[in-house]
Structures are given as C-alpha cells and as structure tokens.
C-alpha cells in the first residue's frame with residue numbers, strides 16, 4: 001500500500017578507507033607514491049608472482065596503532081593478516097591481504113567526538129567498530145584505444161579501514177559530513193594520511209537506510225560509492241534518503257544494492273544488486289607472522305600522540321574564549337592552528353590574534369594563493385601588531401596598512417612604524433591644534449553643525465585624520481571635537 005506523510009529515521013554507517021603515508025608499500029619495497037607512469041612501481045610481491053614472500057611494513061602498523069589510540073579504541077595485542085579471496089581485474093593476486101572481521105582487527109570498540117548542535121558548542125560521540133590494516137588494490141583504467149587496463153602502482157599500498165559501529169550513531173547527511181571532516185582532520189594531524197579525497201587517498205562509502213520511527217529494525221541499506229568530496233557525501237546521502245522514501249511511498253520494496261554517485265547530475269545509479277553475501281573464504285595468511293605488541297610499546301605511542309583537532313577546538317572555545325566558528329576555522333588546517341598556538345605562546349591576546357589571522361592575514365594569503373608556511377609573516381609579527389594596537393601606539397586603520405607591508409616584506413610592524421613615523425598621536429595638545437585648524441578652515445560646516453546637523457562631526461573627524469595621515473587617536477579626536485564644536 002502506498003504510504004504518505006510517514007516519518008522516517010535515516011541511519012548511516014560509514015566505511016572509510018585511508019591510504020597511509022609511508023615510504024614503501026605494505027608488504028614489499030616498492031615506493032608508495034601517487035601518480036607517475038603506470039605499472040612502474042611493481043615487484044614480484046605486490047604482483048603475487050610464485051615464490052615471492054611478503055613482509056610487514058612496520059611504519060604502516062604504527063600509523064594504524066596511533067590512529068586507533070587517537071580514536072579511543074581498544075588495541076588487540078595480537079593481530080593477524082588474512083587472505084580475502086575474490087576475483088576482480090584490479091586485484092592481481094586473486095586475494096587481498098586484510099584483517100578478517102570476526103577476529104582481532106588492530107583497533108576495536110572506539111569512538112570519535114564530533115561537533116554537534118546548531119551553534120557547534122555541543123559534541124556527539126560516533127562509536128567505531130573497528131580500525132584495521134589491509135592493502136589497496138590496483139586501479140582500473142579506461143584506455144584511449146577503448147579497452148581497459150590495470151595500473152598496479154596502487155596495488156599493495158597500505159590502506160587503513162575505519163568502520164562505524166552498528167546500529168549507526170549518524171542520522172543526517174550533515175552529521176555524516178561532519179564525521180568525515182573530523183576523521184580526515186584527525187588523520188592529517190596524526191600525519192598518517194594526506195586526506196586528499198580528490199586523489200582517492202581518503203575514500204568514504206556510506207551505507208544508508210531509512211526506517212519508520214517506530215520500527216525495531218533498520219531498513220534495507222544502500223551502499224554509496226564515487227563520493228569525491230565532503231559536499232558529495234552530504235548531497236549523496238540526502239539524495240538516497242529522498243529516493244528511498246519515494247520508493248516506499250509508491251509501495252515499492254527496496255533492494256539492497258550498491259549505487260554510484262553522479263556528482264554532475266546530482267543523482268545515483270545502480271552499480272550492482274546484492275543477491276547474497278559473498279563468501280570470501282578468509283584464511284590466515286601463511287606467509288605473514290602474527291603482529292604482537294607489548295603494553296610498553298602501546299603506551300609509548302599513546303603518550304606521544306599530538307593534541308588532536310577536537311581537543312584543540314574545545315580548548316580554543318573553553319580556555320581561550322573563541323567562538324565555535326573561529327575555533328573551527330583555526331583547527332581546520334593544522335599549520336594554521338600551529339601558527340595560532342605559536343602566537344598565543346608568544347603572548348598574543350588569543351581573540352585579537354585570531355581576528356588578525358582569520359581576517360586580514362587569511363585574505364592576503366587567499367589573494368596570493370599561498371599557504372601559511374610560504375608566507376613571510378610569522379607568529380611574532382602578529383603578536384607585534386596586536387600589541388601595538390592594544391597599547392595605543394597605532395590606530396586600527398594604520399595597523400591594517402602596516403600589516404600589509406609586513407606581509408609583503410616580512411619586516412616587523414614596530415620597525416615599519418619606527419622608520420615611517422606612523423605611530424599614533426595621542427598627545428591631546430597636538431591633536432587640539434589640528435582640530436581647531438579644521439574648524440577654522442570650514443566655517444560652513446560649523447554653521448551646519450550649529451543648526452543641528454550633528455552628523456557633520458564625521459566630516460571633521462575625516463579632516464583631522466587627513467591632516468595627521470590617519471595617525472590621530474580617534475577617541476581623542478572625537479572628544480575634542482565634541483568640546484570645540486559646541487563652543
């Protein structure tokens with residue numbers, strides 16, 4: 001029976017794959033790099049030629065352990081690699097080395113905290129089921145001649161899989177997007193993944209289902225692929241919610257299927273319908289030893305984790321008094337946040353430093369398409385300009401000009417002010433002379449002021465600023481004008 005006006009609850013499970021930043025591949029010495037000529041980074045091990053023996057990349061294991069710890073996971077002190085057997089053209093071995101779901105993945109039973117609520121001040125925990133290590137597959141390519149081929153440069157690249165718990169804690173497209181953004185940031189802060197979704201080093205495959213509010217079971221799920229950006233993740237999930245509700249509304253049954261997202265057309269298409277669970281015939285890889293970790297090793301890794309993005313964000317809000325928005329902007333880029341930390345450590349007022357960074361500094365960098373690390377401005381420059389304004393040595397308008405010069409030359413603001421004689425005039429006697437001069441030169445304007453057009457005061461402020469090249473202390477100018485114009 002068709003239903004209308006039914007309220008559905010959406011549930012989203014997230015499966016994220018992150019290529020790990022290592023020098024070499026997971027089980028061989030081939031370089032782990034993006035791009036380049038096809039099939040140039042391959043060897044008997046990653047192509048699984050007979051007799052080739054794999055060995056475990058320690059660095060990759062450490063990356064997964066650190067990630068699992070940062071994600072509040074339990075750690076399996078003994079963990080194995082399994083062969084996941086299936087046939088697909090992008091898999092030269094005929095199996096993928098992975099960690100079987102029912103046994104010990106390196107990390108399990110963790111959670112990620114994400115911002116929540118309209119003001120972003122609340123937080124929410126998204127529970128995680130597992131964090132495990134596997135190898136990436138090759139890449140199918142369409143050849144100019146019309147056929148297809150496989151590039152095995154990616155085959156054997158260390159890949160980490162992070163899966164949310166069941167039933168899912170994520171219920172909206174926005175939450176899914178926030179989860180992915182926070183997870184990406186965490187991986188980048190840890191230095192384990194470059195997080196480049198557009199290059200495929202971070203891939204997200206959500207499974208989406210909808211069910212009536214009162215239902216005890218989750219609905220039939222759709223797995224969505226080809227999501228190349230955060231925006232695509234949110235719009236893809238939103239599209240699926242609507243599509244499934246429409247289907248149910250028309251009285252149709254949903255099929256469990258894998259769908260692809262077409263970003264240009266903002267629509268999804270069927271890739272395959274799941275008829276039965278595939279049997280991957282998992283078994284322990286006979287060539288690889290178990291990974292065994294000591295308590296001491298794990299605790300050393302835990303103790304050496306950096307301050308994580310959400311911890312930083314909460315510290316900025318709670319201890320430094322920044323808004324959730326400002327804190328979010330600072331934390332969204334690790335180098336930007338480190339720059340801010342450096343300026344605050346140097347004694348800069350956090351709010352003022354943040355205003356300069358997210359205001360003028362960000363605008364100038366953006367205009368020149370530069371990263372903060374490529375700029376001549378260092379945290380000490382920002383602290384200097386903040387202190388000069390705060391002490392009244394220069395006014396806001398001069399400060400902006402000085403900062404632009406600092407940005408271009410790398411000179412310290414105090415040096416520019418010194419050499420150019422730009423310091424603010426706060427000497428009341430000196431300003432009074434200029435104020436009287438301006439009044440004397442503009443009798444018509446004075447007349448209008450006396451007729452009651454008091455907003456003409458702004459005209460006199462402008463005149464005084466012109467005469468002092470913008471250096472007069474605006475507060476004193478205003479006070480003196482009030483007195484002198486009323487005479």
Ligand SMILES: [Zn+2]
Nearest residue numbers: 028030043046
């Ligand atoms: Zn290799």
